[in-house]
Amino acid sequence: MTVVLSPSILAADFSCLADDVKRLEQSGIKDLHLDVMDGHFVSNITFGIDLIKHLRLKTKMNFDAHLMVTNPDALLNGLKEAGVNSVTVHVEACKHLYHTVETINKLGMQGGVVLNPSTNFESLKYMAEDNIIKKVLVMSVEPGFGGQAYLPMSTKKIKDLANWRDENNYNFIIQVDGGINLNNIQTVVDAGATDIVIGSSIFKHRELEKNVADFRKLLSL
Numbered sequence: 594m595t596v597v598l599s600p601s602i603l604a605a606d607f608s609c610l611a612d613d614v615k616r617l618e619q620s621g622i623k624d625l626h627l628d629v630m631d632g633h634f635v636s637n638i639t640f641g642i643d644l645i646k647h648l649r650l651k652t653k654m655n656f657d658a659h660l661m662v663t664n665p666d667a668l669l670n671g672l673k674e675a676g677v678n679s680v681t682v683h684v685e686a687c688k689h690l691y692h693t694v695e696t697i698n699k700l701g702m703q704g705g706v707v708l709n710p711s712t713n714f715e716s717l718k719y720m721a722e723d724n725i726i727k728k729v730l731v732m733s734v735e736p737g738f739g740g741q742a743y744l745p746m747s748t749k750k751i752k753d754l755a756n757w758r759d760e761n762n763y764n765f766i767i768q769v770d771g772g773i774n775l776n777n778i779q780t781v782v783d784a785g786a787t788d789i790v791i792g793s794s795i796f797k798h799r800e801l802e803k804n805v806a807d808f809r810k811l812l813s814l
């Protein structure tokens with residue numbers, strides 16, 4: 594399966610966000626990772642629907658919203674109207690996870706589930722059997738901030754998840770998010786992740802084009 598690079602704008606210069614997004618698009622990036630944080634589910638606050646709506650006018654890239662908020666259900670209609678293509682919600686944030694992910698799909702977006710480092714994936718069995726989950730995002734850092742170090746145990750978790758999916762013929766793709774760099778990306782790809790979120794390492798030294806090219810070269814993309 595083809596590997597997708599999904600830059601997280603969490604590491605962008607917010608004072609020139611539209612320019613940064615255009616630079617990524619011109620570098621051939623097709624998927625943009627949008628970290629929505631509310632200051633409650635995680636202590637950090639980023640941005641919400643209004644900013645996404647404005648960004649939608651600047652680019653044709655797929656918008657992938659990673660919701661780190663206490664009440665994800667309250668945002669779903671607005672995200673659809675803002676032009677978001679896929680939404681991942683944390684297991685730890687959803688009271689009624691099946692319903693929330695199903696609602697995302699019914700709105701015409703792709704629904705996915707995020708697992709904190711300490712969260713198991715086995716409870717997703719029945720949702721996976723119903724083909725509700727299009728994507729499972731394995732957090733390889735605790736959510737809330739960019740620039741953290743990759744938790745090495747995430748590699749085994751991705752492998753176990755990929756084996757579990759394949760043995761049961763489930764259909765979801767595996768995304769990984771947190772601390773990905775040129776030294777560990779091949780490891781997470783070999784483990785079975787095909788959608789790779791990268792924040793700090795894409796925006797490093799503000800050399801967006803070079804950094805994208807370095808990742809592409811390494812993975813022969």
Ligand SMILES: O=C(CO)[C@H](O)[C@H](O)COP(=O)(O)O
Pocket residue numbers: 601603604626628659661734735736737738739740741770771772773790791792793794
């Ligand atoms: O969800 C996130 C943090 O909660 C970010 O997507 C993630 O941390 C990306 O940044 P970096 O590559 O710098 O770790």
Ligand SMILES: [Co+2]
Pocket residue numbers: 601626627628659770790
């Ligand atoms: Co994220």
